[in-house]
Amino acid sequence: MSAATILCIGTVGIDEVETPASRVENVLGGSASYFAVAASVVGSQAQLVSVVGDDFPDAHRQMLAARGADLSGLVTLPGKCFRWGGRYHEDMNQRETLYTDLNVLSQFDPHLPDHFREARYVFLANTDPSLQIKALDQVRAPDLVVLDSMNLWINIARPVLHEAISRVDVLLMNDEEIRQYTGATNVLIGARQILEHGPQAVIVKRGEYGAVLVHREGMFTCPAFPVDHVVDPTGAGDSFAGGFVGHLAQTRDHSLANFRRAIAHGCVVASFTVEDFSTNRLVSVTPESLVDRYRALRDLTQFDDVIPAHPPVGSVHHAQGAPH
16 A cells, blocks of 8 residues: 655754653654654655754754655755753653744744645644644645644634634644633533534543544544653654544545544554654554554453343342332
């Protein structure tokens, strides 16, 4: 089967990450970077639309190209790359941002190369919703559009974000963001409210607890694959998206059953990401290890149907034909 292509609008940058055990600097970061490599793990190729500075290392560019990414839309501008620094504590759910230097990212103005405009699958990574809309306006007739967003845009650009969400098929947000966006105290109720405004599905990102799919045709919950040693959670969400959209693009099947499989692929791919810094672990994933972990996740979540042999204690049981 030939590789499917996915248009991805997002960030490509340089990260510095510190954990209790180690520290790295000048490693590849950015939502589009993680998405592209993750999508390649499941057999899909990304068409990247982003901006980098003239300090972007050739090694990173070559690695992305080697993973099948089309870099025609990766614009190089004079100046420095987008740079982010973060520190994790013993509880890897707690992250401290040390700095965010937009640099050339502040000039990001997405213009799609002509052949990108024919994209059938589109991932709008977390960024200003006005830029997401501008990019989407340039795509002629996509089959599936997935959008990721965050609390910042809910706070400062809600009307534009609402417009963007109304135009996509799948929305990715965490539970806190869904509550904030909809005002619902219950995440499932909030997700169903979002379905009334355009999307056919909402995926609730739950970090180390996996993901919940709220679809117009049903629901599904998938746990994260248990990892013995988490090194760096950075990029796990974008890696999930890469596995999820990558599977849908590769199979071209938008049924609820295949959405479930796609979410499982996303959880599996993200589990590889956290085992090392940056995309280091992703680039070493083999098809065999992907399938093995997918099947292991399936086995972890399967259980047999059980029919109680006796009624619950305290229940009223009347034998058939007995007088009442």
